[in-house]
Each structure stands twice: as structure tokens, then as C-alpha cells.
Amino acid sequence: MSSLKRKAAPLDASDPKKPKSTVNSSITSFFSAPKSAGGAAPRVKFDKKKWAEKLTPEQRELLKLEIETLDESWLAHLKDDVVSNDFLELKRFLKREKEAGKVIFPPEKDIYSWSRYTPLHTVKAVILGQDPYHNHNQAHGLCFSVRAPIHAPPSLKNIYTALRKDYPSFTPPPKNGGLLTPWAENGVLLLNTCLTVRAHDANSHSQRGWEKFTGRVIEIVSKVRTRGVVFLAWGTPAAKRVAKVDRRVHHVLQSVHPSPLSAMRGFFDCGHFKKANVWLRQKYGPDGEIDWNLGTAVVEKPPTAPVDDEFPFDDEIPPEEDLIVKKDSSIKDVKKDIDAITSEEEEALNDVSVQDDGQVSRDASV
Template sequence: MHDSWLSVLKDDLVTNEFLGLKRFLRAEKEAGKKVYPPEGDVYSWSRYTPVSAVKVVILGQDPYHGANQAHGLSFSVRPPTRAPPSLKNMYIALKKDYPDFTPPAENLGLLTPWAERGVLLLNACLTVRASEPNSHASKGWERLTQKVIDVIAARKGVVFLAWGKPAEKRVAKIDRRKHAVLLSVHPSPLSASRGFFDCGHFRKANEWLVERYGEGAEIDWSLKPVVQVVRAVEKGPAAKKKKVEEKEKEKEEEEDVDGERELLERDNREISRVKKKTRARDSLGEVFDEDEEAAMIEATLAAEGALES
């Protein structure tokens, strides 16, 4: 857990309820149960978005319970996993708010760029048993994550995006005079067609941030990869000197990257690549049978066309 969050949550981490949660998780591990996300990612939301950096909060419910999906950020999935249905619907809503928005290549779903820009991607429960949605509900996580919400609510004004009834209940006591609280149905294919696509939350969040804090306070919702510029070929002694300097600089940058990579690998030492492909599941952790999947596809077919236009 990031130090900024640890400092405000430390008292909650030694309560009898939280210690009971830790015992439960230990028992799961000793019983050979597969739990997601990997241990190194349970608190990744805190590391990507420190307390002082929070501008927007997007509330989720249960972590994804399939292999190579959950990594500690609500709605986000690690490559090479493609965006699950709820996240695809978020892309559609974003496209309506910002027509120049382009989903990630190969329809991937890694949302770490948002988290690094001040979007706290927080689930109500921080762990789940593999293939068993809500298996870690009411074990103690909800109290801790509610405290996270309360800590944010006590600080400067931010935007809360609460999608679905469970998320709506979690922000019920937030001061609307201080914060922006935007409510909508969940982006799940089972409910998105009832108003999510046209809720305008991504644009409304930015409009509120700019009105409150001025230009530059808005969130860049893009998920485009960094574009590298190819330089023109230069010749002569000056070019050779410049090339040597560039190589030295590249070596220094590589050393920095190696150092950062080593730290990241240490933080995520429990993470292993899982090649087994699993069926897509929505953010609420629901598993759909074939009939439900057919209905789900039919319900969102028209909306998905917006991404291709």
C-alpha cells in the first residue's frame, strides 16, 4: 500500500474485523484456493493514485474472477486480455462524449493511464476466489474501502462516478455541495442500454473539474500508446558525436528503466503469466451462460457500432 494511503488507513488495518479478514485470506491460501488479483496487486490502486492525486473516483464492485484479468484497478484488465463487456461499454460512452477517443489497439483494457492521471479505480471488495463471484463479500473489505471513500470525501472536492445501485449506496452520504456525484446504471450489458451510453459522465466530470480548479484540471481520458518520432538521418563528425551522446543518454535511460522494472517486478513478484483463455465476464463478476451471452450481445450490438464509425 502506498505510504499516503497507509498513513490515513493505518488504524483500520489493526481492527479486529480487518485482522479477521487477513485470517480468512490466509485460510483461503492454505486451502489451495486461487484468489485474484495476485497478492502484489491487491493495493495497486493506492500506488497508482496517491491520496493527494485523486481527482475522480470510479467505483466498482467485485474484482474480475478470471485468470489474467484483475490487477487491483476496477474495470481494468492486464494485457493480453481484451476489454470485458462493461469496459467496452465505457469506451462507447467515452466515444459519445469525445468523438476523437480511440479504444486501445486490439481492444485491450489496461486503465493504468487513467489511474496515473488522478482517477482512483476502486472496487468494494479487493479480492475474490477464482470463478466464484462475491466469494469474498462481507469479509471486511467493504469497511476498508468505504473508509477510502470517506477519506477522499473529507478532502478537496472530487468527482465520484457511481454506476449501479451498490455504488450509489456507497456515495449516499457524500456532500454534494463539495463534490460532484454522478449516478447512472451500471455499464454491464445487462443494464447499459437503460441510460449508461448517454450519461455523459466523462465529459461532465471534466467540466466540473475545470469549473472548480481551472483549465488543465481535467482528465485526459485517452488510452493511446506513446508515439515515437523517427528522426532524420544525419551525417558527418557532428552527427557521430551526437550519436555517441545519444547512446550514452540511452544507456542512462536504460539503467533507470531497469531500476524501475526491478522495483515493479519486486512489487508484483506473485504475478505469473497465465496462458489459459477464459470467457469474458462483466465487472460485477457475473458468469453468463450461452443464452445470456446471446442476449448480452444483442443488447449492445447497436451501441458497439459507434466504435467502428
């Protein structure tokens, strides 16, 4: 097997993963959803405009960000979740934070960037993080990832070390960078458990509702991506998040967290990156492997705000972190060289429909 597979394609100058700016707040401005990489999305029986028109004025105001920036492949399956009382209360909390002058990371336009870089129908692997980085110019919606000119934080450097053990030819992003968008564009969902945080205040938005929402994201991946997905769960919290994933369909790789506080207890030798590709190759064929190489990553424009050097990265993990690396189950042979999306997956993706009266319904099994 080749070491790192094909090189990642550079981002186009007009980055489709960035949400389109909207000038007015009228209902018509909500429906120019950002285009997503990863090929044309399967046809989904979901009319976002009709759905949004049925929202109450308060719901439409609170969910403006979700309507504009959450990729439609995900929104079609999360539409009932975002109008739940718990999620709306989370949005009210975030609104109060903003009105009180609190600085929140990542920037609003980046909160759902994971959904645009990795649409649902492209997910082949999931890496789970915890809290977003809580200092300036760090978090941008993808767990463990940072944009230039920020250097890779300690946990990500340890991830690079583990990668080199699996693939000695691995090269990180230029200039000691930590941009992981090539992974996201190649089907790796980089998902934090909590999607926002108050500046310089770790875990400040935990237990406010994000955990339930991202738990649904994991559940949707597990149920819709029936071809099979590799879940890389590093640390006790991540292990708990994937406890209900069907291991008969998916492959779960567990290890200690890559934080400097725990990486020496098994992370460097976990071999997850090569194991993931071995399994994906058998599931999807040679083109199913993840290109882990980051040496060709495009250096995005530097942030406009000054780099916040006085605040270091907070790579701490919960004190109960003591998870032992688990052995992987044997990999079974499966049919190779099959289409990117099976008919079963297509049916699952399309399992959202609009009733004759215009009401949106979702099969309870999704």
C-alpha cells in the same frame, strides 16, 4: 474546451507503481515503500517504521502486505483501520484461503495497486467497481481494467462507447485492450468495493470486511480532498457507497451500470466523462481535466500464466439494478488557477501525528 486534453505519459520502464520485492521478512524490509506517481507527496506526520514496530508479532505478520504495498499517503489515514478487529479477521480469512490452496485474484502485489497509481493527494475523480474479475490474468487491482493480452471485457467496451459520445476522438488502448493505468496516473481512483476474490467464484470474498475498508477509503477521499472530487457511481451498489458524500463539496454523477444487462437504460448517454471535466476545470483550472484518451497506453508485459479462455468475464450486476440516471446539479463558478493542493487540504493530509511517547494518533475527524 479541448476534446481529450493532453496525452497520457507512458510508464517508465522501472514502473514505480509495482511494489518492490522483499527478500527477508525482517522488520527493516517493510520500509522500502514503492514510489508513487503524481508528484511529490505532501509531508505527512506519519512514521511508518515507528508505527509498525508497535504492532504485535501477529499483526505484523498479517499486515505485511499493507506495510509493504499500500501507498503511505493512504496508510497514514488507514493505519487505525488495518489494526481493527474486523480487518485483522479479514486478513486471517485470507491467510486460511491461501493455506488451503485457494487461488485468489488479483495477485497479492496488485491488491493495493490503486493506492500506488493514485496516491491520496492526487485524487480528482473516483470510479467505483464491485468485485474483481475472478479469472486468470484479468484483475490487477484497478476496477474495470485488464492488462494485455486480455481484451476489454463487455462493461469496459460499453464505457468506451459512452466515452466516444462525449469525445468522438477517443481511442481505446492498442489491440482491443483494457489497460486503464493512464486514468489512474491522471488522478482517477479506480476502486473496487471488494478487493479480492477466489478464482472462478464471483463474490466469494464479499461480506468478509473489504466493504468496510473501502468505505473508509471513500470517506477519507471525501474528507481530505476538500478541493472537490468527482464520484462516478454506476449502478445501485455504487450509488449506495457514495450516499454520504458531501455534495456541497464534491460532485456525484450517477447512472445505471455499464454492464450489457443495463447499459441500454441510460449509461451510453449519461455524459459523465465530459460533465466530470467541466466540473474539474472550474475547480482546478484547465490542467484539472482528466485525459480520458487511452490510445497511447503502454502495453505491459503479458502475464506469465496462460490466458484462461474457457472462463469468460462475469459482468453480471445485482438483479435489483434499476437506478434511473439522475440529473446533475448546476455547476457553480469557483476560483480558477489555484495550487494543486490548498492549505486546507495540506492540513487535512498532515492531520496524523506521532505523540511524544511514540504512539501514533489520528484526529477523529479524518
